[in-house]
Every structure is written in structure tokens, then in C-alpha cells.
Amino acid sequence: MMMVAVRSVVLGAEPLSAHAFLEKLCDDFGGRMTGSAANAGAMERLAEELGRAGVRAERMPFAMPGWERGEDRVDLVAPLGRRLRVAALGYTQAHAAFEALVVSLHNGRPAEIEGKEMRGRIGVLESTTALQTSEIVALAVAHGLRAVLFINREGGGQLLARTGSFSGAPLPLPIYSIAQEEGRWLQRLLGRDVPVSVRVATQSSCRVVETANLVVRVPGRERTRIIIGAHFDSWDLGQGAMDNGLGIAQLYALTLAWRGITPHHSLEFIWFNGEEQGLWGSRHAAAQLGDAPVVAMVNLDMIGLPIGVNALGDDSLVPVLSRWVEARGQAARLPKGVENINWVGSDHTPYQLAGVRTITFNSPIPRESVRYYHDFADTIDKVLPQLVDDSGKVIGELVAMLAGEASLGAWRRSPAETEQLYVRFGLEKRLRAMGLGADGP
Numbered sequence: 001m002m003m004v005a006v007r008s009v010v011l012g013a014e015p016l017s018a019h020a021f022l023e024k025l026c027d028d029f030g031g032r033m034t035g036s037a038a039n040a041g042a043m044e045r046l047a048e049e050l051g052r053a054g055v056r057a058e059r060m061p062f063a064m065p066g067w068e069r070g071e072d073r074v075d076l077v078a079p080l081g082r083r084l085r086v087a088a089l090g091y092t093q094a095h096a097a098f099e100a101l102v103v104s105l106h107n108g109r110p111a112e113i114e115g116k117e118m119r120g121r122i123g124v125l126e127s128t129t130a131l132q133t134s135e136i137v138a139l140a141v142a143h144g145l146r147a148v149l150f151i152n153r154e155g156g157g158q159l160l161a162r163t164g165s166f167s168g169a170p171l172p173l174p175i176y177s178i179a180q181e182e183g184r185w186l187q188r189l190l191g192r193d194v195p196v197s198v199r200v201a202t203q204s205s206c207r208v209v210e211t212a213n214l215v216v217r218v219p220g221r222e223r224t225r226i227i228i229g230a231h232f233d234s235w236d237l238g239q240g241a242m243d244n245g246l247g248i249a250q251l252y253a254l255t256l257a258w259r260g261i262t263p264h265h266s267l268e269f270i271w272f273n274g275e276e277q278g279l280w281g282s283r284h285a286a287a288q289l290g291d292a293p294v295v296a297m298v299n300l301d302m303i304g305l306p307i308g309v310n311a312l313g314d315d316s317l318v319p320v321l322s323r324w325v326e327a328r329g330q331a332a333r334l335p336k337g338v339e340n341i342n343w344v345g346s347d348h349t350p351y352q353l354a355g356v357r358t359i360t361f362n363s364p365i366p367r368e369s370v371r372y373y374h375d376f377a378d379t380i381d382k383v384l385p386q387l388v389d390d391s392g393k394v395i396g397e398l399v400a401m402l403a404g405e406a407s408l409g410a411w412r413r414s415p416a417e418t419e420q421l422y423v424r425f426g427l428e429k430r431l432r433a434m435g436l437g438a439d440g441p
């Protein structure tokens with residue numbers, strides 16, 4: 001059965017389709033790094049576009065540790081001169097330029113670095129390392145390294161922008177992502193005992209930024225709340241079209257579809273800022289929840305075409321999700337059905353830590369596109385209108401089911417149950433490395 005949305009009468013032009021809106025957002029503003037003028041302008045554009053469609057969006061302001069990329073540069077000095085292809089990790093702080101010898105850390109395992117001359121040098125680290133970023137920092141500090149060049153896991157000159165510090169504290173030494181081809185080049189030289197030196201000059205800087213999440217509320221017959229969130233911010237190197245322009249567009253389409261409708265549960269649609277640097281917007285929003293009656297939170301981060309729906313470890317959601325999957329029938333079947341596997345590192349995590357049940361999709365984006373995420377080539381040409389429409393349809397159906405499901409009540413896990421949610425999936429170490437504990441975001 002198709003749900004026909006009752007639209008409120010809107011004067012003037014029809015609102016842009018979700019994909020058309022995203023295309024303009026990407027091309028007019030580029031990357032939306034939190035704290036940048038582009039991010040603020042793009043969020044204002046979203047609020048305006050929603051306003052034109054009769055949807056009232058509200059800013060939820062908050063401050064967070066921010067970071068601004070400067071004119072950073074790493075130059076190979078010996079055995080030859082060459083500017084290297086690098087990108088500083090978030091929270092790398094400006095410093096006086098210096099030149100130092102390079103040492104290979106391989107994967108950073110104790111046996112691989114034992115006995116090496118490291119003090120005052122610049123370490124080059126393999127992409128295959130098992131170390132979390134905070135562990136890389138700790139290792140570097142313990143051995144007196146002056147900088148780390150972290151080899152990119154994708155080839156083709158790609159650079160993976162990422163945060164270096166989930167706490168938002170400035171990194172004690174500069175850490176750079178280096179193109180795989182150049183990183184391996186350095187490793188080969190070092191392997192032949194050729195002295196390699198580089199010059200590092202960082203102008204990126206950390207500063208507190210005032211930013212905001214954007215919220216649209218749809219009051220239901222009940223105060224019980226379903227939260228649907230997508231991060232609005234992106235890295236700066238590309239346009240953040242996949243990560244997470246997709247989510248911006250999907251949430252935009254959802255808010256338009258719910259115009260003039262009163263669901264059973266109240267709906268709260270949130271575009272979060274600060275996700276890429278450390279989940280700051282969702283941490284802020286989750287901290288504001290108090291004892292609000294929340295049914296569940298749905299996280300839309302890089303949702304391609306769904307092949308499964310994931311209860312993220314919350315067993316109590318599995319029956320209702322299973323009924324939904326069954327009811328969709330054979331033709332619309334999600335091949336993976338209902339999954340129940342927790343993972344950390346996107347905006348559902350702070351909500352989980354606040355005891356809220358969370359849901360996301362299993363929805364891989366094709367490898368030929370997804371390999372570019374966090375880099376220069378995460379651009380709107382990778383996101384086809386069909387993908388936005390088809391994924392939006394499945395997401396819309398799930399939200400419609402949740403919004404009308406009177407059997408679902410407000411529910412929170414106890415702190416002990418939340419702890420179990422991570423222990424069961426072996427995630428406590430990663431959670432702690434991110435500076436997040438099960439005792440609250």
C-alpha cells in the first residue's frame with residue numbers, strides 16, 4: 001500500500017527535489033567543515049529551502065573544539081626535493097617549521113620499532129596498522145617523534161581526512177595522512193637505508209567554534225519521540241556529497257513528506273554538525289535529552305540503497321523491525337533482513353550512551369564511489385538521483401512504520417545494559433580510545 005502524504009498548501013514554486021537540493025548545496029558551498037563559513041552558509045540555505053516549503057527549522061546552537069585547515073606543507077628534502085601529497089589530521093596544531101629524518105614505524109607493533117632511533121624523527125606508519133589514532137599519538141609521544149606520516153589506505157594519490165583527536169584537544173605533534181604511493185616510496189628508500197628527511201610546516205589551527213544543529217519537529221498525538229538524524233558537516237577536501245550529503249538529502253525529503261501530517265509518535269529530524277571531528281553535535285543533542293520519552297533514534301550516515309535494517313544491538317527492536325521487513329513483501333524484501341550488530345563512531349553512539357535505542361541500515365555504497373569518502377573526490381557526481389530516491393523510499397517507509405507503531409513506547413537502557421551493548425560486540429576498547437565511556441557522552 002502506498003502512503004499518500006497530505007500536503008499543506010504551499011504558495012510559490014515547488015520545493016527542490018532532494019537530489020536537486022543536494023546538488024546545489026554541494027556546488028554552491030563545497031565541503032561543509034564545521035566552523036567554516038561554507039558550513040554556516042549551507043545550513044542557512046537548508047533552513048531557507050525548508051522554509052520555502054513551509055517547514056520550520058530551528059537552530060540548536062552549541063560550541064565545540066573546532067579546527068581549521070591552514071596552508072600545511074610537507075616537503076621531501078633528501079634524497080631529493082619534492083612537495084609531498086599530504087593532509088593534516090584534524091586538531092593538528094600550527095608549529096614552527098622543522099626538518100627531520102624519517103624513520104619507518106611499519107605497523108607500530110613493539111617488535112617492529114624496538115631498538116630504532118626515533119627521538120626527534122618523523123615516523124612513517126603503514127595504513128594496515130591496528131593502532132587507534134589516540135594510540136598512535138601515545139606511541140609518538142612516548143618515543144619522542146616530532147611528526148607522523150600515516151600512509152593512506154587507498155591508492156591513486158588519495159588522502160583520507162580524519163580526526164586526530166576525539167577529545168578535541170590539540171594534537172601534541174603534527175599527524176598527516178600521506179598518499180599511499182609516496183608513503184611507500186619513502187618506505188622503500190628507508191628499507192635500503194637511504195637517509196630520508198622531510199620538512200614539515202603546519203599552519204592549521206584549533207579554536208573553539210560556535211555552530212549549531214538544525215532541527216525540524218513534527219508533533220505527534222503522543223509526546224513519545226522518534227529521532228531521525230543525519231550529520232550535516234563534512235570534511236573540506238571534497239564536497240561531502242556521499243558523506244554525508246546523502247543523509248542531508250534523505251532527511252530533507254523526509255521533512256517535506258511529513259508536512260501537514262500528525263503521526264502517533266512525535267518526530268524530531270536533526271541535522272548534526274561536528275560529526276567528523278568527534279560527534280560533537282550528536283553529543284550535544286543527546287546531552288540535552290534529559291529524561292525525554294524517546295522511542296528510538298534512526299541514524300542516516302552514508303546510507304546507500306538499504307539491503308538490511310540494523311537494530312545496533314538493541315534486541316527489543318528486533319521483533320518490530322522483523323514484522324516491518326516481512327510486511328514489505330517479497331518484491332521489496334531487504335536481502336539481509338534484520339541485523340542486530342552494534343558499531344561505534346557515528347551519531348547514534350552518543351544516543352546509545354544516553355540509553356536510547358538506535359537503528360541504522362546496512363546499505364553499502366558501491367566501492368567505486370565509496371573509496372573516495374573523506375577525500376577530494378567525494379563530489380555530487382558520485383550521488384545519482386536514483387540513489388537518493390530509492391534509498392529515501394525505504395527510509396521513509398521505516399520512519400512511517402516507527403511513527404505509527406503504538407506498541408513501541410519510550411524506553412531507555414540502564415547504564416549496565418548500555419555497557420553490555422559494547423562488551424557484547426567487543427567495542428569497549430574502541431569506545432574508550434575515542435574518549436567516550438558507557439557512563440554518558
Ligand SMILES: [Zn+2]
Pocket residue numbers: 231243244275301302
Ligand atoms: Zn559520515
